[in-house]
Amino acid sequence: MEHLVSGAAGFIGSHLCERLLADGHSVLGLDNLITGSRRNLAHLANHSRFRFMEHDVTQPLELAGRFGQVWHLASLASPKEYLAHPIETLESGSTGTRNMLEIARRDEARVLVTSTSECYGDPLQHPQVETYWGNVNPVGVRSCYDESKRYAEAMTMAYHRYYGVRTNIARIFNTFGPRMALKDGRVVPAFLDQALQGQPLTIFGDGTQTRSFCYVSDMVDGLVRLASSEERLPVNLGNPVELTILEFAERIRRLMDAELPIVFEPLPQDDPQKRRPDITKAKRLLGWEPKVNLEDGLRETVEYFRALAPA
Ligand code: NAD
């Protein structure tokens, strides 16, 4: 039966479509192209088992056919984008999630919903384990994203508990790779774009905040494994190798140009100070852990950005 992928023209969604096709499935991709791009799916356009529909998941959708698996990735995902589109972000996490869950209920399909490490907010527990309830500012500027995903998780659990839908929730931590939008403001494309143009790397705050970066092929593998598990509660997926943003900038300089200057800019409001996934649960339940190291992943990503023709 066909797989339905929302957010298919986005960064992770396009890689997921590719993986599902390689595994022999048929795929219908949905995307309203608010941040995604047809270019991310151009290489699949003539694939016999792939079709694409431009569609906003917050709107009702009558789809002919029956789906075996729904993957809900549609959302604004980068801080720059969700701060610019707070209402759309809340709507894709709430109404959009409900619409995708409804399709799964109608078709007796499985459904995987992508949530985020932002559910932990600016965490007081470190590393973050799934049982931690988080420290989210419910009315801060990032709340449009954090709360939309927390609502999405709650709605997903309700569909499982009330209707018996076979659901999974992935709490995705910072993921990077080819097909990220160069200008989406997230730190990996931002630094690579700056480095490719020989411009200073912009560190927000003093650079002591930490993140860890998971390469996209590892993330897609984690999602695929999670979708065939019977675990209904959220599972963290991410790379546990943690570094400060200052250390990350140093890695970029080593890889691209040791002379690149660094400039410091104000830290955005509610920017989490520390973030690292505890992936014990994913290891135990899915036999999953990331394989691609940061330098190898960055090299692939740089190659992609270098080859990118202007949009
Ligand atoms: P992305 O912006 O590249 O992709 C998201 C896609 O969703 C885009 O193509 C966008 O056009 C589409 N979209 C947004 N609203 C929509 C709507 N209403 N209807 C239809 N399509 C819509 O981002 P990504 O990094 O690929 O993220 C994919 C998912 O993973 C998102 O749900 C995001 O919240 C989650 N996530 C990603 C990361 C990460 O580091 N990449 C971290 C945590 C969670």
Ligand code: UDP
């Ligand atoms: N960041 C930065 N410079 C940039 C973009 C981001 O220092 O040009 C920082 C940002 O403040 C955050 C971290 O890098 O602390 C990761 O930011 P990103 O937007 O990639 O994702 P987040 O983890 O905040 O969702």
